[in-house]
Amino acid sequence: METRRAELTADLFERLEVGTQDSERIVGPPVGFWRDSWDRLKKNRGALVGLAVIVVVIVVAYLGPLVSPYTPYGQDLSRRFADPSSQFWFGTDEFGRDMWNRVWIGTRVSLYIGFLAAFLDLAVGVTYGAISGLLGGRVDDVMQRGIEILNGVPYLVVAILAMLVLSPGIITITIAIGLTSWTYMARIVRGRMLQLKEQEFALASLSLGANRTRLLVKHLLPNSLGPMIVNLMFTIPLAIFSEAFLSFIGLGIQPPDTSLGALLSEGYKELRFHPNLLWFPTAVFSLLMISFNLFADGLRDALDPKMRK
Amino acid sequence: MAAMHEGNILQVKDLQISFSTYAGEVEAVRGISFDLRRGETLAIVGESGSGKTVTAKSLMRLLPEANILIKGGEAIFEGEDLLKLSEQRMQKIRGSKIAMVFQDPMTSLDPTMRVGKQIAEGLKKHLGLSGQRAKERAVELLTLVGIPNPKERVRQYPHQFSGGMRQRVVIAIALSCEPQILIADEPSTALDVTIQAQILELLRELQEQLGMSVILITHDLGVVAHTAHRIAVMYAGKVVETGTLREVFYNPQMPYTWGLLSSIPLPTADRSRELIPIPGSPPDMLDPPKGCPFTPRCPYSMRICAEEMPEYTTFSEEHRASCWLHHQMAPNVEPPATIRGAK
């Protein structure tokens, strides 16, 4: 609504000096991409809760066993299948081992697997995808065929083969994941590279005299961080789940070492009479999966440039 | 081109539209009024952020309901207010009484549906034509818009047509039910120059043949000079000047119009004629200025310009402009020398 003045006086019709610099001014503080994303992330409660839970689980996984007087491996057959109590917070298993310890030790292994997969994603996946996408042409063709071959072999078969060649255990899983989990990231990064390298800002950089390394490091990778980070965050729960599955069917971590998957397997066997052996690992496992997914989801929305102001 | 004044077919009064966004409310259209007469082409001219496309889409109620607020105003067509009709009622009007042609022919057509079928959709829905009759009519329409071999092409898919041909198909669809009003939003901007000429000729011929009223939204003053009868100039959500073609081009009364006309190179002028740009950029509609929105960029601004929006001054039956320079208390100002009078 505009208000009308009752009277118009002559002085209102004097010239108004408008500086040209005023017309170029930009109001407000500089808003960078990361700042903007962080603000949006903060508004997503699910993502924040997810992040909080992840942090809590990690902390407890490393500190939890230290607070307990028991060890994960100490057997005492006189106190088998004890219910949760103030003495044994999570109860004991069929060998009388303290479940609190075992659950958190198992969680540590699962977390290790998850972060290992993430690391490989970065080290191998990003590098492979970047080279493939940036160089293009023949190199790209060959590298993509390579990935297709790798993808063609089912993950399970790789794991079994690894198991036959080496003994089952954490090494096996590491290899199985190492050979297969990074291919998705490679594809994503390659896609981004192909898309970005034709953009005018990339061409501008080249015409200024940049070599391809500079283009990659200063322009292409920073503009790919969004999808990369999101993919990383989704890779972690995926890897944890894969390990759990392998261990559940007996191909993964072997006793007396344990992981969440192994615990689920053991607990499942005793479900009828001693359900607490299943509940606790399940609870931690589910919490981890849900939290990572919530957080990754929130990250993806926050980093999506289309959802900006 | 003699305009036919047989009365108004559309009357828009005090239209106000805002968007709600992350950052707040963006006032895209801030109280505009204009009339569309029968049989004429009205050009709505403006640059980015002027609100012209939002206006056009609002008449067809094609704006996403979720973040659009139609805050006020009315658009009277055949006795009804388009802004207040139910969605069902609008669907009967869209495509049959009022049709729209968009800028990008690549995305205006469904890539998975044959062209003939897309034309026939409207025919079946609004005119109730049978399948066979609709198909025949589709071929007739393709001929009307100048597509060679229409019988073959009616069965083809959009990707088999070039950009100019696609735009003709879009026009054919728009005209299929012989609408009374055609809204064309930058219909030729995305096309090559020689193809643009074809499309503009086509629109002009069709308008004369069918007696349609056309609202042409564009930023290209050359296109306006070629096809329009009357012009409404928009800036920052307001209409700042309206008039007949010759009135606005040869006797403009508002500094923004002067600025626009002075800043375009003319292929007919010699190179020594200076291009006078308008400094700065259009205002941010998140926080629209009170008073005349052109003030920060206007070489003649006065203190009152920043405080209040000027009223319209009428210069002739069709010609109005909104500028404080026409107030009796304002100093006398001559338009810049680059404004060419009529030959």
Added chain:
Amino acid sequence: MTEQTWNGSANGEANGRALLEIKDLKKYFRVGRGTLKAVDGISLEIKKGETLGLVGESGCGKTTSGRVLVKLYEPSSGEISYNGENITKAKGQDAKRLNRKMQMIFQDPQASLDPRMVVGDIVAEGIDIHDLARNKNERLDRVHELLETVGLNKEHASRYPHEFSGGQRQRIGVARALAVDPEFIVADEPVSALDVSIQAQVINLMRRLQEERGLTYLFISHDLSVVKYISDHVGVMYLGQLVEMAESDELYENPLHPYTRALLSAVPVPDPDYEAERERTVLQGDLPSPVNPPIGCRFRTRCPQAVEVAAQVDPPWREVKPGHWIRACPCFA
């Protein structure tokens, strides 16, 4: 192939030396099974301090030509000379040296600036690549100086591209190109994506810079009005070839080739009386695809004066008046 050479205008300007010379430049792309002949033998010359405008519609090869000049693409054949030096095959350090002399301004204000970098870094990229500043302060000073040259403020250096309008972004692009002190700039549709009243800002800036710094421009555009205003000479391209080239005023007043005529006729002029009175030639049909251009004279499929023999002859590039070249088709010999 007919010999195509451009011997330069006979007017003998004081500035007379050609800064850039192109002889029979070709750029072909492999597309699926076929070959896209994006640029199919163009020859031209640009004198120091002048502007050559290159106009044409989609597929004519003007953008590709520009990109070949700044070494974004390797030419398929032909010769490019800069200041008398043959630079066609320049690589490595030589190419880098040339990057300083020949720069480019891009079309899309959205896509031509890296959205993740601040404006200061964007503008300074050339300085960084060629080590033109000795320390951070010098770098910052140069950035501020460049921003002010294009009409922006020092404070803008710490902002991100998305905070600017289209016209401002284009000016940042100009600042970026100027950072390495170039002599020759290829401007590829620099104002096409801008609002009309803003176009004039950027054009005037470019003209001013040309006067102040003695820059030479290749101005690529589809907008004939803009090209006429800023160019000394204008070349018209169609399907990879030049069809006509002359001094700006001469071309617009006396266009000889039917395509040039049709092109000029198709441009709507913002002058209602002129529009109402003038005669227009509206070309029929579509632009042929550059993968399969018509044999013989490429324009014959749409030419209002086409004759039979046009399909058999490859029209030669001839100077029919001093400084006025056309692809001489038998149709209007």
